Amino acid sequence: MRIGLHLGAHYRTHQDYEQLIALFDDPLVAVRDTGVDFVEWTMILSPDWQEAEYRDLAKRSMSYGLPMTVHPYLNGPLNLARFEDAAHNASRATLQRFLRLTARFAEEQHAPCSLVLHPGQRALRKTQSRKELHTEIMARNQTAFRWLARTVRANGYPVRVFSETVQRKPDRPQAVHGGGTFEDVLASVAGTELGVCWDTGHTYLASQDFGEPLFPPDAFLKRVGHVHLHDVRNPEQFRNCGLLTPDHQPLVWDNVPLAENLRLLKQAGFDGDINLELKPNAVLLLGDFVTVARESVARLQQLWDAA
Numbered sequence: 001m002r003i004g005l006h007l008g009a010h011y012r013t014h015q016d017y018e019q020l021i022a023l024f025d026d027p028l029v030a031v032r033d034t035g036v037d038f039v040e041w042t043m044i045l046s047p048d049w050q051e052a053e054y055r056d057l058a059k060r061s062m063s064y065g066l067p068m069t070v071h072p073y074l075n076g077p078l079n080l081a082r083f084e085d086a087a088h089n090a091s092r093a094t095l096q097r098f099l100r101l102t103a104r105f106a107e108e109q110h111a112p113c114s115l116v117l118h119p120g121q122r123a124l125r126k127t128q129s130r131k132e133l134h135t136e137i138m139a140r141n142q143t144a145f146r147w148l149a150r151t152v153r154a155n156g157y158p159v160r161v162f163s164e165t166v167q168r169k170p171d172r173p174q175a176v177h178g179g180g181t182f183e184d185v186l187a188s189v190a191g192t193e194l195g196v197c198w199d200t201g202h203t204y205l206a207s208q209d210f211g212e213p214l215f216p217p218d219a220f221l222k223r224v225g226h227v228h229l230h231d232v233r234n235p236e237q238f239r240n241c242g243l244l245t246p247d248h249q250p251l252v253w254d255n256v257p258l259a260e261n262l263r264l265l266k267q268a269g270f271d272g273d274i275n276l277e278l279k280p281n282a283v284l285l286l287g288d289f290v291t292v293a294r295e296s297v298a299r300l301q302q303l304w305d306a307a
């Protein structure tokens, strides 16, 4: 099991990173100093995304001795909910370029690179029922992940693709997700050899907000090859804290059942990557970035050893 910390590739321009880059010219130094085994780069891809923006990520990560994994967000027309297995499709074209780029990252670091994707989501419009749209998104997810599996195999890319459990926000009832439950994520990779990414913070929130099961079925657990871990503040801890969302917190709040999550993973034979998805602002609210993040790393290691 390897422990990683996430970092937004867009840190220079994103408000979430303002405080962190005020303290570190290069936030990768902060990530390295926490002693983690790898860095997971999140990247927001829009229709005009340029590969050049991301080309040096692997070189920079390697210069700090940090292997990398990637977690691109595909927005708007690039979203998997818009995927079609056709040459003119923007989502497929982007994934094609991104797979090649990820394969290059893998070459650069002399080790396979994991690629974590959110299944599709789309806003409900009046012309369609929620059920119809959900069915459509699920079909597109399956087409997308089957295409991804085929393309990785056909090109011999050293890339591991995972489909992640995403967060459904109660204040956005119009959003229809194809990855908000264990069943949907499992269905998204059906018929492929691809694994799933269990975001235990998201599924904890789904249990709180929507009454979904807190723990995954065995079929899901067996497919988990990558994990996203973070704690969540309860409503009282969240009130007036100044953060925009209650999730992506350091492991200090004891709300997400981390010990039980890790026990289930260990029991299922999991030995992959666990990425701590901590929001820099949430970390800095509790003290020095490196100290607080290090404490979460130590807590995770201790819980894993005890699991």
Ligand SMILES: [Zn+2]
Residues within 6 Å of the ligand: 164, 199, 228, 277
């Ligand atoms: Zn996540």
